[in-house]
Amino acid sequence: MVTAEVAPPISASAADLVKKVTMLKDYVDAVNFTDNPSATPRMSSLASAALCLQSGVEPVMQITARDYNRMGVQSAVLGANALGIRNILCLTGDHSRLGPEPHSRMDIWDLDSVQMIWLLRRMRDEGHFLDQREIKEPPKLFIGAASSPNASQPRFQIIRETKKANAGAQFFQTNLIYDVDAFKSYLDLLDKAGLLNRVYIMAGVTPIRSAKAARVMNTIPGVKIPQKMIDRLENSADPKEEGVQIVLELISGMKDFPINGIHFMAVGWESIVPRLITESGLQDRRMGM
Incomplete structure (x- = not known):
């Protein structure tokens, strides 16, 4: 399976979002929309996912607990479904x-x-709101979580991933x-914990455009870029192309791992994703192909 992430626009115009979704349409199984990343307001993930559906592409809607109380979560998910x-x-x-x-x-x-995963799983499987009221038409959901x-x-x-799986997560999207x-x-530890047979794993990758960008990314919690990769970018005559080659090497290195797909987080460079998918051979691993 192949998915790609698109950040919703900081605008009321959907033109750029639809353009990116259309560009990715023939290359991915689904497009994932962030929900106010870096605590910065953008077009809602729900609206972005709805526009994605209208464009004929399967969406993954992110929802952050930061921006919703329990009433808002339940309401948003019912509306999305x-x-x-x-x-x-x-x-x-x-x-x-x-x-x-x-x-x-x-x-x-x-x-x-973790609490949100449990809440959505309960709404889907037990057909009840948190306050015990019955949901006459429960939502049909495929519930995911981030793993880092x-x-x-x-x-x-691994303890945290186990909590998420026990709460009801069906797939993990890694950092x-x-x-x-x-x-x-890390995958070996997931296997020992019995999680690889319970959840689907989507490994997250993105090309780095420069050594400077790599150093900044290395300050983000959960992101660790080896110094040898930073040195490659620093010494390359074409850092952007070097970043592309690094991602292709990473995908090749994971081809025999017990994962279920690759998730591209191109961070404003969505135009490179079709090339990465084509040159890595991932297009043949898309569902239905």
């Missing part, structure tokens, strides 16, 4: 202090991602992978 959106990626969300001032309230976190192989010591991260050996060790 009524529009035909069934894939939901549950995130806690970047902290509000990362966003532009004036900041949102920082002392209100009604739910985290490098966020903390692996044994602690960016730049060390295939470390990722393999």
Whole structure:
């Protein structure tokens, strides 16, 4: 399976979003829409996913617990499902202090991602709201969660992934992978915890355009770019092309891993994704092909 991420526009115009979705249409199984990343307001993930469906592409709607209380989560998911959106990626969300001032309230976190996963699973499987009222037509959902192989010591991260799977997560979308050996060790731990037979794994990748960008990305929690890759970018006559080659090598290095697909997070460089999919041979791994 192949998916790609698109950040909704900081605008009321959908033209650029539809253009990107159309460009990716013949290359991916689904397009994933972020939900106010870096605590910065954008077009809603729900609206973006609905526009994606109208363009004939399967959407994955992200929903951040940061921006919703329990009433809002239940309402948003019912509305999304009524529009035909069934894939939901549950995130806690970047902290509000990362966003532009004036900041949102920082002392209100009604739910985290694990609690939201449990809530949506219960709505789907048991047909009840959190307050015990019956849902006459329960939502049909495929529930996902983020996983971060490098966020903390692996044994602690596996505990968190286990909580998400126990709550009802059916697929994991990983943070960016730049060390295939470390990722393999993480997968081995998931296997020992019995999770590989319970959830689908989508490995996250993205090309880096420069050594400077790599250094900035290395400050993001959960992202670890080896120094040797930064040196490659630094010494390359064409850093952008070097970044492309690094991603192709990473995908090749994971081809025999027990994962279910690749998720591209191109961060404003969505135009490179079709090339990456074609040259990596991933187009033949799309569902239905």
